[in-house]
Every structure is written in structure tokens, then in C-alpha cells.
Amino acid sequence: MMPCFTSRVRAAAMAAALVSMGSVTAWAEWGTLKGRFVLTGDVPAAAALTVDKDLEVCGKHKLVSEEVVVGEDKGIANVVVFVRDKKVKVKPELEAAAKKAKPVLDNHGCRFEPHVLFVQAGQELVIKNSDPVGHNSNIASVKNAPSNNLIPAGGEVTSKFTSDEAVPAQVTCNIHPWMKGWIVIRNNPYAAVSKADGSFEIADLPAEELELQFWHEKAGYLGEMTINGKAEKVSKGRKKLTITAGGTDLGEIGLDAKLFK
Numbered sequence: 001m002m003p004c005f006t007s008r009v010r011a012a013a014m015a016a017a018l019v020s021m022g023s024v025t026a027w028a029e030w031g032t033l034k035g036r037f038v039l040t041g042d043v044p045a046a047a048a049l050t051v052d053k054d055l056e057v058c059g060k061h062k063l064v065s066e067e068v069v070v071g072e073d074k075g076i077a078n079v080v081v082f083v084r085d086k087k088v089k090v091k092p093e094l095e096a097a098a099k100k101a102k103p104v105l106d107n108h109g110c111r112f113e114p115h116v117l118f119v120q121a122g123q124e125l126v127i128k129n130s131d132p133v134g135h136n137s138n139i140a141s142v143k144n145a146p147s148n149n150l151i152p153a154g155g156e157v158t159s160k161f162t163s164d165e166a167v168p169a170q171v172t173c174n175i176h177p178w179m180k181g182w183i184v185i186r187n188n189p190y191a192a193v194s195k196a197d198g199s200f201e202i203a204d205l206p207a208e209e210l211e212l213q214f215w216h217e218k219a220g221y222l223g224e225m226t227i228n229g230k231a232e233k234v235s236k237g238r239k240k241l242t243i244t245a246g247g248t249d250l251g252e253i254g255l256d257a258k259l260f261k
Contacts (some may be wrong), residue, residue, distance in 0.1 A: 029206070029207035029245035030091055030204045030205060030206060030207060030245065031204075031205055031206075031207045031243045031244050031245050031246055031247045031248055032201060032202065032203045032204070032205065032246075032247040032248070033081075033201070033202045033205055033212075033241075033243060033247070033248050033250070034199070034200065034201040034202075034247070034248075034249050034250070035199070035200060035227075035249065035250030035251060035252070035253050036075060036194075036197065036198045036199040036200070036251070036252055036253065037075065037076040037079045037194050037198040037199075037200070037253050037255055038073075038074050038075060038076065038198055038252045038253065038254050038255070039070050039074045039075075039076050039254075039255060039257055039260075040074075040226070040254045040255065040256050040257065041256055041257025041258065042257055043070045043074065043257070044068050044070070044257065044260060044261070046064040046065055046066075046068070046069075047064060047065045048062075048063070048064055048065075049063040049064060049065060049178040050178060051063055051110070051176075051178060053175060053176050053177075054110070054133045054175075054176065057110065057131060057132055057133050058110035058133070058176060061109045061110055061111070063109075063110060063111060063178065066078070066111070066115045066180075067217060067218045067260075068218050068260045069115070069196070071196055071197055071198065073197065073198075074198075075194075075195075075196065075197040075198025075199065076194060076198045076216075076255060077115075077194055077195060077196050077197075077198065078115055078116040078182075078193055078194060078216065078217065079193070079194040079198070079200070079214065079215070079216050079222075079255075080116060080118075080168065080184050080191065080192075080193055080194075080214070080215040080216065081191065081192050081193075081194075081200055081202065081212060081213070081214055082118075082184065082186050082190060082191035082192070082212070082213055082215075083186075083188065083190035083191070083202075083205070083210050083211070083212060083213075084210075084211040084212065084213045084238060085210055085211055086187065088188055088190060088206065088210060089206045090188055090189065090190070091204040091206075093204075094189055094203070094204045095189070097189075098120050098123065098189040099122070099123070101120075101123055102123065102124045102125070102126050103117055103118070103119045103123060103125050103126070104125075104126045104127075104128060105117050105125065105126070105127045105128070105137065105171070105181070105183070106127075106128040106129070106130050107127075107128065107129040107130065107131055107135040107137065107151060107173070107179075108128075108130040108131060109131070110131060110133075110176055110178075110179065111179055111181075112137075112171060112173075112179060112180070112181030114181070114193070115181050115182070116168070116181065116182045116183075116184065116193045116217070117181070117182070117183050117184065117193070118183075118184045118186070118191045118192070118193055119161060119183055119184070119185050120185075120186060120187070120188065120189055120191075121161045121162060121163055121164050121185055121186065121187050122160070122161070122162070123160070123161075124158050124159075124160055125158065125159045125160065125161070125183075126156055126157075126158055127149060127151060127156060127157050127158070127159060128151070128155075128156040129151040129152065129153060129154065129155050129156065130154070131153060132153045132154075133153055134150065134151065134152050134153055134175065135150075135151050135173050135175060135176065135179070136148055136149060136150045136151065136173055136174055136175055137149050137151060137157075137171055137172075137173065138171065138172045138173065138174055139159070139169055139170075139171045139183060140169055140170045140171070140172070141161065141165055141169040141183075141185070142165060142166070142167075142169070143163045143164070143165055143166070144161045144162060144163055144165065144169075144185070147159055148174070161185050163185075163187075164185055164186050164187040165184075165185040165186075167215075168182040168183060168184045168185075168215065168217070169182065169183045169185060170182055171183055182217055184215075190202050190205060205243045206243065207243050207244060207245040208242065208243060209240055209241070209242045209243075210240070210241060210242075210243060211238055211239070211240050211241075212238070212239050212240075212241055213236070213237045213238050213239075214234070214237040214239070215237055216255075216259075216260075218259075218260045219255070219259040219260055220237075221236045221237030221238075222234065222237045222255065222259065223235070223236075223237065223259075224256070224259070225253050225254060225255055226253065226254035226255075227250055227251065227253055227254075228250070228251045228252070
């Protein structure tokens, strides 16, 4: 009787292992999403900012509005792309790395660097002041308790968000009222902010259909765009897209200049 019992135990164990392997295999495919936002139409002129405090430091930087930043090749910076699906499967290695990461928001040159920053809920945010004058960083979050830290020259503070935010949180400096930036707070690591050339990349997405959302501080949630020459209208910046194993390239994503007026 013992050999028969042992065989049944082994068979059950093998079956459980196969089920487990099947579950892993179902999530074994991952892909990178990338693209580049490009302006179609005339490039808006960047307005000079009124700098009227700490002129000996801030006055030498010739600061201009960063509401719409367009490069020479018409690439649009600071467009936000993130995954809306709340229960999206996260690649284990990416999840582990995200927990250790410490995003940095710097008060540098009497502006916020970067202008738009992505932070995952639970991460420790480091807010620095690289300037020789004091700043404060007033974060107008909604679901998280608002914070307003005074940061002396060369100092830094840390902050942490416990929940995601439906819309990016504006950060300002009450000492220097022209300073403005944004913090995008999400519950998973799948978000990106387009670079100076308009390009963005979100790595290690699960290869399946996901709902993305597109946002820009001047245009809000993007309602229309052109992807690889095809005009598309999207509701509240939301678009469903199937990520393929190995990667999905959206190519050039055209945004009409009228969106930024």
C-alpha cells in the first residue's frame, strides 16, 4: 500500500508544480512601451517669468515659463504617460527596485528640477535645495496630506506619499512665486515623463491589454492625438493598448499646437 500512496503524493505534487509553472508562464512575457511626442503646428514662444525676489541669485538665470517645452525638432517635453489599471501585474524585479528607489526633486536655479517628477506611493521622496538661498516646496496633494517644507540653502527634507493621486499634484515655492512644478503619484512603477526630445519609455509592462492615460500641464488630459499618422480621439486621455512581448513602439505621437493654447 505504501508505494501506491507515495506515487499518488508524487503525482499530486507534480500536478501542483505544473499549475504553478503555468501561472508563472502566464506572466512570463513582458514588453517595453515607447514613443515620442511631437508638436504639429507652430511652436509657442516661452514667456519670460517675473523674477522679483533674491535677484542676486535668481535674476541671473533668465527664467522662462515651462508650461510648454518644445525642442528644436518639435519634441514635447513633460508629457505624462501612466497605466490606469489598478491591479496591473508588476514584474517582481521592477517592484523590488522601485521600493528601493528615492526620487529627487531639486530646487535648482530658482526652479524645480525636474519640472515634472514621477513618484510611486510608498517611495521616499528627497526634496533638495541646491541654491544659495532658502526655498519652500508646497505640495498641493489631495488624497495625501498636503506638505509645505522650508528648505534652507544646501539642505534637504524627505517626504512620503501613502496613496496615489488621480491628478498630478502641483508644487510651488511661496518665497519665489514664479516657481512651479508637478509630482505624478501612482501606485505602481508604470509611468513616464517625456524627455527634452519628446521621447518616453515604460519598461517591463505585462504583455496584455492595458489602459493608458496621457496628461500635460497645459493641455490637461489629452483628448486627441495622431499615432503613426492616424488621428485618434480619446476620452479623458485614456487609451487601451495591447502590449506585445518584447516591446511596443508607438512611433511619433502628434499633438496639435491648439491643445496648448
